[in-house]
Amino acid sequence: MTRPALLSTAALVAGAASIAIAAAPVDRPDLDPADIDRIAAIVAPTSDFTRAENFEANQGGATTTMRLDRDAFSQPAANLDFAGRADFSVGNGVFRKLWVSAPSSTAASDGLGPLFNARGCQECHIKDGRGHPPAAGATDAVSFVVGLSAPHGGGAAFAFGGQLQDFGVPGLPSEGRIAIAWTEEPVTLAGGETVSLRVPSYSVTEGGFGPLPEGTLLSPRIAPQMIGLGLIEAIHPNDILARADPADADGDGISGRVHWVTDIATGEPAIGRFGWKAAQPSIADQSATAFAMDMGLSTALVPRAHGDCGDLQPACLALPTGNPPGGFEVAPELFDVVVFYAGHLGVPVRRDFDDPTVLAGKALFYGTGCTACHTPKYVTSNDPSVPATLRRQLIWPYTDLLLHDMGDGLADGRPQGDATGAEWRTPPLWGIGLTATVNGEEAGYLHDGRARTLIEAILWHGGEAAAARDAVVGMTPEQRAALIRFLESL
Numbered sequence: 001m002t003r004p005a006l007l008s009t010a011a012l013v014a015g016a017a018s019i020a021i022a023a024a025p026v027d028r029p030d031l032d033p034a035d036i037d038r039i040a041a042i043v044a045p046t047s048d049f050t051r052a053e054n055f056e057a058n059q060g061g062a063t064t065t066m067r068l069d070r071d072a073f074s075q076p077a078a079n080l081d082f083a084g085r086a087d088f089s090v091g092n093g094v095f096r097k098l099w100v101s102a103p104s105s106t107a108a109s110d111g112l113g114p115l116f117n118a119r120g121c122q123e124c125h126i127k128d129g130r131g132h133p134p135a136a137g138a139t140d141a142v143s144f145v146v147g148l149s150a151p152h153g154g155g156a157a158f159a160f161g162g163q164l165q166d167f168g169v170p171g172l173p174s175e176g177r178i179a180i181a182w183t184e185e186p187v188t189l190a191g192g193e194t195v196s197l198r199v200p201s202y203s204v205t206e207g208g209f210g211p212l213p214e215g216t217l218l219s220p221r222i223a224p225q226m227i228g229l230g231l232i233e234a235i236h237p238n239d240i241l242a243r244a245d246p247a248d249a250d251g252d253g254i255s256g257r258v259h260w261v262t263d264i265a266t267g268e269p270a271i272g273r274f275g276w277k278a279a280q281p282s283i284a285d286q287s288a289t290a291f292a293m294d295m296g297l298s299t300a301l302v303p304r305a306h307g308d309c310g311d312l313q314p315a316c317l318a319l320p321t322g323n324p325p326g327g328f329e330v331a332p333e334l335f336d337v338v339v340f341y342a343g344h345l346g347v348p349v350r351r352d353f354d355d356p357t358v359l360a361g362k363a364l365f366y367g368t369g370c371t372a373c374h375t376p377k378y379v380t381s382n383d384p385s386v387p388a389t390l391r392r393q394l395i396w397p398y399t400d401l402l403l404h405d406m407g408d409g410l411a412d413g414r415p416q417g418d419a420t421g422a423e424w425r426t427p428p429l430w431g432i433g434l435t436a437t438v439n440g441e442e443a444g445y446l447h448d449g450r451a452r453t454l455i456e457a458i459l460w461h462g463g464e465a466a467a468a469r470d471a472v473v474g475m476t477p478e479q480r481a482a483l484i485r486f487l488e489s490l
């Protein structure tokens, strides 16, 4: 694949060095030259942990919201104007809408399926937060999606399509249901405390299309939280490229890779930013894919009215669609407004950010190497193509958006695009301290929700993050508690 020449080699080397030392200025054609050095100084990692940094509490810049209850993730960006709020609220309606199968008397809401995982976006992105693995004995795995590939990576021609659908429209069976068997594995930490990690073992019960072929690759994932996604999309490409170090040239053991994918609308190479393996370059592409794969709904971007019906599922392909003549099941106005909604959920304000224990935890987060992947801050692009509310904002998402080999423990063994079965995108950590408030005790961390607590999530880190994990294992109980308090304040 040809890659756009966004950075000179010299700039790439300077960027790599910045990971180890301090932020050397990244080439930012969107900024005034006079601004570049000033912004490089602002986003350089701090070394003063005696007090909070300027604007640190407002992790989402001017979008930062004040609500901290169960609705903390569902607020419009605080700086949205009146017209923007109106679009946001229409988009919220589409995000919450429950679709029905075609044909129905409500033509504007039909076209669901034939195979589907859920009837609406919000069924998976619960309260605009994250999904969870099904509870023991539960048949409902709605907010939990299982990607499928043929045993040797056959891809699109695979009989079951690219994803396991647990539901079919009336008359069409389910493809099967995911079953999880958990094994507990204790880990002993310095100071004597023991934490038990639950190790999942996945299998699929046979559905109406027969058993999955022997050796089918499974990639179970929970739906991620929806906050701040427009800001993630507004991070300047050069800021991402500058942190990539695919061959680990700086020898720090961490080799983040950009996941180059193809933008659906333009057909051009683009930086993958969304999804647990950064397989989607934009909110629009991710949303169109969700409509097709998760709900079986066609859009102009992904015009697959039969959604994820596989080539060998004629009963699925024969069912009626909800496409109006010459159109799509999801009208372009509805699609655009749900994409707008997904890009304008504000990020909640931090709590206790200047508490001495939280600041001590912050020092450990930086000192232990967490920031080698969980990059604290950026100033978003000032390019006129970026919506005004998201432009030139100082944000604190704690991600480099790069792929990292996280070791065998977390590997799903299923490659996706250029990402291997062991690689995952560093997820943003903003808002993570509100997960239990928004999504309750059942919410889990990591791509498949296996970690029940933040310490479990850290202890699962392996591969490139093994040294950081070992450092946490070796901390005193007080240090570990401070590190967790810092995460809880995000």
Ligand code: HEC
Binding pocket: 095, 117, 118, 119, 120, 121, 122, 123, 124, 125, 142, 143, 144, 145, 221, 222, 223, 224, 225, 226, 229, 273, 274, 275, 276, 277, 279, 283, 286, 287, 290, 291, 294, 295, 338, 339, 342
């Ligand atoms: C069946 C459950 C399900 C439904 C329904 C669903 N999603 Fe998702 N969503 C997911 C999962 C799982 C991921 C992670 C995908 C991956 O890793 O590839 C995701 C990821 C996303 C992301 C990227 C978030 C990030 O931080 O990377 C966006 C944006 C998104 N979904 C929007 C939508 C929209 C809009 C809808 C409705 C049109 C929708 N989703 C419907 C399960 C769902």
Ligand code: HEC
Binding pocket: 254, 276, 365, 368, 369, 370, 371, 372, 373, 374, 404, 406, 410, 424, 425, 426, 427, 428, 429, 432, 444, 445, 446, 447, 448, 454, 457, 458, 461, 464, 465, 468, 469, 472, 487
């Ligand atoms: C080599 C890069 C790397 C380093 C270093 C690293 N992480 Fe991560 N982190 C990741 C990736 C990638 C994931 C997602 C893994 C998955 O879902 O399987 C992740 C996930 C997490 C999560 C769960 C996020 C969620 O939304 O569920 C937490 C919490 C976290 N990391 C904290 C830390 C802390 C604390 C440290 C330092 C002790 C650290 N990480 C070091 C890359 C890294």
